Amino acid sequence: MSAKEQRQVASDAGLSKQRVVIEAVRLADREGVDGLSMRRLAGALGAGAMSLYYYVASKEELLDAMIDIVFEEIDLPPEGTDWQSAMRRRAASARQVLARHPWAIGLMESRTSPGPANLRHREAVTACLRRAGFSVLMATHANWLLDSYVYGFALQEASLPFDTADELADMTEDVFLPQLPPDEFPYLNESAAALVAAGYDPAEEFVFGLDLVLAALEPLRASA
Amino acid sequence: MSAKEQRQVASDAGLSKQRVVIEAVRLADREGVDGLSMRRLAGALGAGAMSLYYYVASKEELLDAMIDIVFEEIDLPPEGTDWQSAMRRRAASARQVLARHPWAIGLMESRTSPGPANLRHREAVTACLRRAGFSVLMATHANWLLDSYVYGFALQEASLPFDTADELADMTEDVFLPQLPPDEFPYLNESAAALVAAGYDPAEEFVFGLDLVLAALEPLRASA
DNA sequence: TTCGTACACCGTACGTCGTACAGCGTACTA
DNA sequence: TAGTACGCTGTACGACGTACGGTGTACGAA
Numbered sequence: 001m002s003a004k005e006q007r008q009v010a011s012d013a014g015l016s017k018q019r020v021v022i023e024a025v026r027l028a029d030r031e032g033v034d035g036l037s038m039r040r041l042a043g044a045l046g047a048g049a050m051s052l053y054y055y056v057a058s059k060e061e062l063l064d065a066m067i068d069i070v071f072e073e074i075d076l077p078p079e080g081t082d083w084q085s086a087m088r089r090r091a092a093s094a095r096q097v098l099a100r101h102p103w104a105i106g107l108m109e110s111r112t113s114p115g116p117a118n119l120r121h122r123e124a125v126t127a128c129l130r131r132a133g134f135s136v137l138m139a140t141h142a143n144w145l146l147d148s149y150v151y152g153f154a155l156q157e158a159s160l161p162f163d164t165a166d167e168l169a170d171m172t173e174d175v176f177l178p179q180l181p182p183d184e185f186p187y188l189n190e191s192a193a194a195l196v197a198a199g200y201d202p203a204e205e206f207v208f209g210l211d212l213v214l215a216a217l218e219p220l221r222a223s224a
Numbered sequence: 225m226s227a228k229e230q231r232q233v234a235s236d237a238g239l240s241k242q243r244v245v246i247e248a249v250r251l252a253d254r255e256g257v258d259g260l261s262m263r264r265l266a267g268a269l270g271a272g273a274m275s276l277y278y279y280v281a282s283k284e285e286l287l288d289a290m291i292d293i294v295f296e297e298i299d300l301p302p303e304g305t306d307w308q309s310a311m312r313r314r315a316a317s318a319r320q321v322l323a324r325h326p327w328a329i330g331l332m333e334s335r336t337s338p339g340p341a342n343l344r345h346r347e348a349v350t351a352c353l354r355r356a357g358f359s360v361l362m363a364t365h366a367n368w369l370l371d372s373y374v375y376g377f378a379l380q381e382a383s384l385p386f387d388t389a390d391e392l393a394d395m396t397e398d399v400f401l402p403q404l405p406p407d408e409f410p411y412l413n414e415s416a417a418a419l420v421a422a423g424y425d426p427a428e429e430f431v432f433g434l435d436l437v438l439a440a441l442e443p444l445r446a447s448a
Numbered sequence: 449t450t451c452g453t454a455c456a457c458c459g460t461a462c463g464t465c466g467t468a469c470a471g472c473g474t475a476c477t478a
Numbered sequence: 479t480a481g482t483a484c485g486c487t488g489t490a491c492g493a494c495g496t497a498c499g500g501t502g503t504a505c506g507a508a
Binding site: 032033034102103105106107108109110111112113119122123126127130136137139140141144145147148149150151152153155156158159160161175179180184185186187188190191194195198205208209212213215216217 | 256257258326327329330331332333334335336337343346347350351354360361363364365368369371372373374375376377379380382383384385399403404408409410411412414415418419422429432433436437439440441
C-alpha cells in the first residue's frame with residue numbers, strides 16, 4: 001500500500017480533493033457563490049489558503065468539480081418502469097437538487113465541459129429514452145426539451161425571492177403590487193391576486209408542466 | 225431648461241446611466257461577465273472608475289440594469305395574430321437575445337427583483353394568453369412552462385462549447401469521443417455520431433421543442 | 449461682479465480576491 | 479545517512495469593489 005493510498009483510506013485526517021470540493025459546496029449553499037473564496041474555504045477546512053492548490057489547479061477547476069458533485073446527487077432514471085415514470089423521477093430529483101444548490105444553475109452557463117457525473121446522467125437518460133422506443137434523433141429532441149424544462153424551471157425558481165406561500169403573500173402585498181399600477185399592468189395584477197388566493201407550490205407547478213411535456217413526447221416514440 | 229435636462233439632451237458628450245449600462249453590456253458581450261470590472265468599464269468610457277458611481281449605486285445595481293436592457297431587446301408578443309404565432313415570435317426573439325448576451329442567463333439566478341422591461345414583457349405575454357382564452361390559472365401554468373423552456377434552452381445553448389456545425393464535428397472527434405469509452409457510454413456515442421451526421425442547428429432544435437409545447441398547451445384554453 | 453451652491457466627476461486608500469513562487473517538515477527509499 | 483517526494487504553507491503581487499473626501503465648472507442670486 002503506497003503512502004498515497006494510505007492517505008486516501010485515512011481520509012478523516014488531512015485534506016483531499018473530495019473534502020475540499022464537498023466543503024466548497026457546503027459553503028456555497030450557506031453563503032452563495034459570491035461568498036465562496038479560497039481563503040474562506042481554507043478557513044472552513046482549517047488549512048491555509050494555498051493548501052487547496054495542492055488538490056485543485058485553480059478556482060475554475062474547483063467550480064467544475066462542484067458542479068459535478070451536484071450532478072452526482074441527481075437520481076438516475078430508474079430502470080424497470082415505463083419511461084414516463086423514470087423521467088418524472090429523475091426530473092423531480094434534478095429540481096430538488098438544483099433548488100438545494102441554486103448557485104449551480106448560474107455556474108452552468110460559463111462551464112462548458114461536462115464532468116463524469118454529468119456524462120453518466122446523460123447516458124442513463126438517453127438509454128432510457130432509446131429503450132422506450134425513441135429514435136436516435138427523437139431521443140436527442142426529447143433530451144433537449146426535457147433538460148430545457150428542468151433547468152429553466154430551476155432557474156426561475158432560484159430567482160424567486162420567496163420560499164413559502166406566506167412569504168409570497170407578504171411580498172406580493174408589500175413589494176410587487178406597489179410596483180404594478182393596475183392600469184398599466186392589469187393582467188399581472190389579476191395573476192398576482194389569483195396566485196395569492198390559490199396558494200403557491202413550485203413542486204405542483206413543476207409536475208404540471210412536466211406532465212404536459214411527457215404527454216407531448218409520448219406519440220413520438222415507436223412503441224416497439 | 226434646467227442644467228440636468230440640458231445634459232440629457234446633449235448626451236453624446238458626458239456620461240449618463242444609459243451610456244454606462246449600454247457600454248457595460250457591450251463589455252460583457254465581448255469579455256464575459258468576469259471581464260467586466262468597474263475600472264475597465266470606466267476605461268472604455270474614458271472616465272475614472274469612481275465616476276460611474278454617480279450614475280449607479282453599486283455594481284449590483286449595474287448588473288440589474290444590464291439584465292433589464294437585455295429584456296428590452298426581446299420582442300413583445302405581437303398583437304393581431306393567433307396566440308401560438310405570437311408566442312413563437314417572442315420565444316424566438318428571447319432565444320436570439322439570450323444567445324447574444326449569454327452572461328445574462330447566469331446572472332438571473334442571483335437577481336431576484338424584476339426590472340421594468342421584464343415586467344412589461346410579462347404583462348404582454350400574460351395579456352396574450354388571457355386573450356387567447358386561457359384562464360388566469362392556466363395562463364400562469366403556460367407562462368411557467370414557456371419561460372422554463374426558453375430559459376433552459378438558452379442556458380444549455382450557452383454552455384455548448386461550439387457555435388457551428390463544423391466546430392461541433394471537430395469537438396466531437398477531438399474532445400468528446402475520447403472521453404466516452406464506447407462500452408461505458410454506448411448511447412452517447414450513438415447520439416454523437418448521429419448528431420455530427422445530421423448537422424446541428426440550435427434554431428431548429430428550439431422550434432421543435434417549442435412547437436411541441438405550444439401544441440400541448442392548445443387544448444387547455446377555452447377557445448372563446 | 450461676486451459669491452454660494454449644486455452638479456459631474458475623480459484620486460487615493462482600504463480590505464479582499466486569486467494565485468505565483470519559494471519555501472517548510474515529515475516519511476519513505478536507497 | 480542522504481536523497482526524494484508528499485502535503486502543506488507564508489508572503490507578495492496585481493486587480494477588484496467602493497468609502498471618502500476632494501475638484502473644477504456652471505449658474506442663480508445679491
